[in-house]
Amino acid sequence: MVMKVISADHAVAHGARLARVEVVPAFPITPQTLIVELIAEFINDGELDADFLPVESEHSAMSAAIGACAGGARAFTATSSQGLALMHEMLYAAPQNRLPVVMVNVNRSLGAASGIWVEYNDSMPERESGWLQVYIEDNQEALDMVIQAYRIAEDRGVMLPMMVCLDGFVLSHTVERVDFPDQQLVDSFLPKFKPLYVLDPDEPVTMNPITPPEYAMEMRYQLHQAVDESKLVIEKVDREYGALTGRAYGGLIDTYQMEDAEIALIALGTVTSTARVVVDHLRSKGKKVGLVKLRFLRPFPSDELRSIAKNLKALGVFDRSVSFNGFGPVFTETRNALYHLGIPLTNHVAGIGGRDVTFEEVREMFSVIEENAKGHRVKECHWHGLRGGS
Amino acid sequence: MYEIRFHGRGGQGAVMAAQALAEAAVLEGYYAQAFPYFGAERRGAPVRAFARIDESKISIKSQVYEPDALVILDESILEIDPISEGLKPDGKAIINTVKKPEEVDLGIEVECGTVDATTIALETIKAPIVNTSILGAFARVVDIVPLESILNAIMNRFGEKLGHQSGVMNAEAARIAYHNTVVGRCKGTRTIVRKKVWLPAWDEIPIGNTLSAREIDGIAVGPGSMAQNLTGTWRTQTPRYSKEKCIRCLRCWFSCPEGCIERQEDDYERWDYRYCKGCGICAEVCPADAIEMVRGVYEW
Ligand code: SF4
Ligand code: SF4
Numbered sequence: 001m002v003m004k005v006i007s008a009d010h011a012v013a014h015g016a017r018l019a020r021v022e023v024v025p026a027f028p029i030t031p032q033t034l035i036v037e038l039i040a041e042f043i044n045d046g047e048l049d050a051d052f053l054p055v056e057s058e059h060s061a062m063s064a065a066i067g068a069c070a071g072g073a074r075a076f077t078a079t080s081s082q083g084l085a086l087m088h089e090m091l092y093a094a095p096q097n098r099l100p101v102v103m104v105n106v107n108r109s110l111g112a113a114s115g116i117w118v119e120y121n122d123s124m125p126e127r128e129s130g131w132l133q134v135y136i137e138d139n140q141e142a143l144d145m146v147i148q149a150y151r152i153a154e155d156r157g158v159m160l161p162m163m164v165c166l167d168g169f170v171l172s173h174t175v176e177r178v179d180f181p182d183q184q185l186v187d188s189f190l191p192k193f194k195p196l197y198v199l200d201p202d203e204p205v206t207m208n209p210i211t212p213p214e215y216a217m218e219m220r221y222q223l224h225q226a227v228d229e230s231k232l233v234i235e236k237v238d239r240e241y242g243a244l245t246g247r248a249y250g251g252l253i254d255t256y257q258m259e260d261a262e263i264a265l266i267a268l269g270t271v272t273s274t275a276r277v278v279v280d281h282l283r284s285k286g287k288k289v290g291l292v293k294l295r296f297l298r299p300f301p302s303d304e305l306r307s308i309a310k311n312l313k314a315l316g317v318f319d320r321s322v323s324f325n326g327f328g329p330v331f332t333e334t335r336n337a338l339y340h341l342g343i344p345l346t347n348h349v350a351g352i353g354g355r356d357v358t359f360e361e362v363r364e365m366f367s368v369i370e371e372n373a374k375g376h377r378v379k380e381c382h383w384h385g386l387r388g389g390s
Numbered sequence: 391m392y393e394i395r396f397h398g399r400g401g402q403g404a405v406m407a408a409q410a411l412a413e414a415a416v417l418e419g420y421y422a423q424a425f426p427y428f429g430a431e432r433r434g435a436p437v438r439a440f441a442r443i444d445e446s447k448i449s450i451k452s453q454v455y456e457p458d459a460l461v462i463l464d465e466s467i468l469e470i471d472p473i474s475e476g477l478k479p480d481g482k483a484i485i486n487t488v489k490k491p492e493e494v495d496l497g498i499e500v501e502c503g504t505v506d507a508t509t510i511a512l513e514t515i516k517a518p519i520v521n522t523s524i525l526g527a528f529a530r531v532v533d534i535v536p537l538e539s540i541l542n543a544i545m546n547r548f549g550e551k552l553g554h555q556s557g558v559m560n561a562e563a564a565r566i567a568y569h570n571t572v573v574g575r576c577k578g579t580r581t582i583v584r585k586k587v588w589l590p591a592w593d594e595i596p597i598g599n600t601l602s603a604r605e606i607d608g609i610a611v612g613p614g615s616m617a618q619n620l621t622g623t624w625r626t627q628t629p630r631y632s633k634e635k636c637i638r639c640l641r642c643w644f645s646c647p648e649g650c651i652e653r654q655e656d657d658y659e660r661w662d663y664r665y666c667k668g669c670g671i672c673a674e675v676c677p678a679d680a681i682e683m684v685r686g687v688y689e690w
Contacts, residue, residue: 096599097598097599098598099598159597159598196597197598207598208599208600209599210429215595218591218592219599221592222595225592226597
């Protein structure tokens with residue numbers, strides 16, 4: 001086994017190489033740039049047998065990825081922030097046509113108040129597009145999830161595009177130890193892509209014809225079911241990958257110290273790591289705290305969350321994006337899922353616009369949750385690290 | 391509430407007719423609404439439009455399923471759609487046809503007014519756009535809005551959009567049609583068959599929104615499917631080709647929006663009338679007058 005010290009962006013590029021992607025249309029945007037640069041090098045150096053398409057915009061990148069996938073190729077692309085927003089229109093073509101494109105989105109705030117730092121308000125709005133979305137905690141997971149993503153996306157029962165979301169800079173430009181699975185092992189885990197239909201002039205098909213109301217509603221429902229059913233595949237693929245490499249990630253949702261926990265925080269992305277340390281710290285002081293790592297936002301693990309949370313006295317939800325005048329999207333999803341349980345919930349907005357999320361801030365989240373569990377009055381939505389009131 | 395359903399083809403002005411009728415009703419002091427329903431097809435495709443007239447504000451926003459009156463702008467649609475479906479037994483029908491009411495079979499015997507609106511339109515406004523003529527017939531058969539209001543509504547809508555002169559000509563077409571309409575009772579002997587469309591449950595739809603040529607079910611799916619959309623049924627006029635005059639310039643072949651002109655080995659043409667929608671573009675571009683547009687649906 002090879003081990004390297006690389007950034008998450010480079011881990012992603014190696015993941016794509018090991019997954020033997022065949023077509024990579026891409027447009028560089030910070031902080032995703034390192035991904036496409038390295039993939040371009042792989043192709044140039046003959047380490048990856050793929051076509052690299054330097055397109056003139058992200059809209060074209062997604063169009064080309066969809067076209068390549070429709071042509072039967074395993075397609076990969078990566079983007080970030082404004083780039084993802086520019087793809088928005090094309091994103092919707094992939095799910096209903098059941099084209100399992102895999103894309104890495106390096107999360108970055110979406111201007112105005114332009115910034116290149118992590119925030120989830122680029123990918124969160126795309127949860128209505130039909131794409132599956134996984135949020136990554138570290139560089140190893142970044143590499144492993146690109147490989148897993150193709151197995152999940154291309155599963156006959158799924159056939160949906162998948163977005164692997166990772167924190168800009170906190171992961172994309174941070175180097176860590178990453179273990180590489182052998183190519184042989186990946187090949188055995190990830191067979192060649194078998195599309196449902198192929199655009200082939202010799203055997204013509206019509207893809208995505210105009211769809212009148214008599215059919216559109218049933219088709220949407222079919223897609224709705226497919227996203228729902230991807231849950232089982234995600235769990236299965238993760239278990240298989242774990243058996244093969246020793247690294248499983250818990251499928252849809254992972255827990256830490258939840259067995260006897262009385263209060264807990266739901267986190268996603270890199271804040272999960274910091275929260276683990278806070279949990280250890282609070283546990284050492286005798287507090288029964290736990291952590292829920294939310295991996296997938298689509299499909300949203302509602303049932304799983306209910307069974308994990310049912311005995312809690314209070315639960316907090318971390319959000320790295322804002323719904324103005326409302327709550328963060330992860331909070332909204334969580335509250336929907338847990339509504340009938342009646343568990344006191346609080347929303348914890350932090351790290352907006354790339355603001356660093358510190359150990360202290362996460363500890364503050366837990367103390368709000370603790371107060372809530374005791375039945376004290378607390379605000380439903382807290383902004384942590386905000387100057388002027390809180 | 392009085393509900394009207396219009397059946398026509400793209401380009402005949404069914405939508406404008408419904409709107410003008412609604413406007414006429416409003417001029418009479420009623421509340422009214424009018425709206426279209428059509429697919430993404432083009433000129434010639436069957437379209438529907440709806441109008442509602444009532445004494446108080448109309449809140450319902452769904453389509454009309456049990457009309458009090460049917461307005462049929464193109465007789466040939468009778469062969470495609472179950473047009474009279476839902477028509478109330480005491481309802482009325484207004485049809486653009488050269489036939490007398492008693493010669494028309496709607497599948498339900500109702501009071502019926504017939505008029506050759508196409509000829510009137512061709513003579514007055516010089517185009518086969520029959521919406522205003524048929525409204526004149528409507529005023530004759532249904533006494534909810536008098537002819538005067540319909541003429542005023544036509545002047546308003548057409549005058550505003552196409553100029554005063556056009557308003558005058560369209561109003562004239564309506565007036566002539568009003569007088570030429572023959573009122574009687576139509577036949578009700580044919581059975582109203584629902585169009586055979588494949589309406590699958592969500593789990594019967596081929597996954598991926600893709601229609602494969604080999605899948606029989608696939609090609610029967612509505613969206614854009616050639617097997618179902620025989621655009622040849624849309625035409626009201628048919629191109630007739632004279633091989634003798636043809637100089638084989640291929641302009642018609644190049645210009646046909648339906649791709650239904652087939653080029654033969656020797657560059658003479660052959661027509662696939664299943665898909666010729668009668669737009670007349672081929673005749674228009676032909677420099678040798680080798681293509682003549684003939685009213686009606688034929689195959690040569
Ligand atoms: S009328 Fe001529 S141009 Fe139009 S569809 Fe028919 S063949 Fe084609
Ligand atoms: S446009 Fe007229 S002359 Fe030219 S090929 Fe067609 S029919 Fe013949």
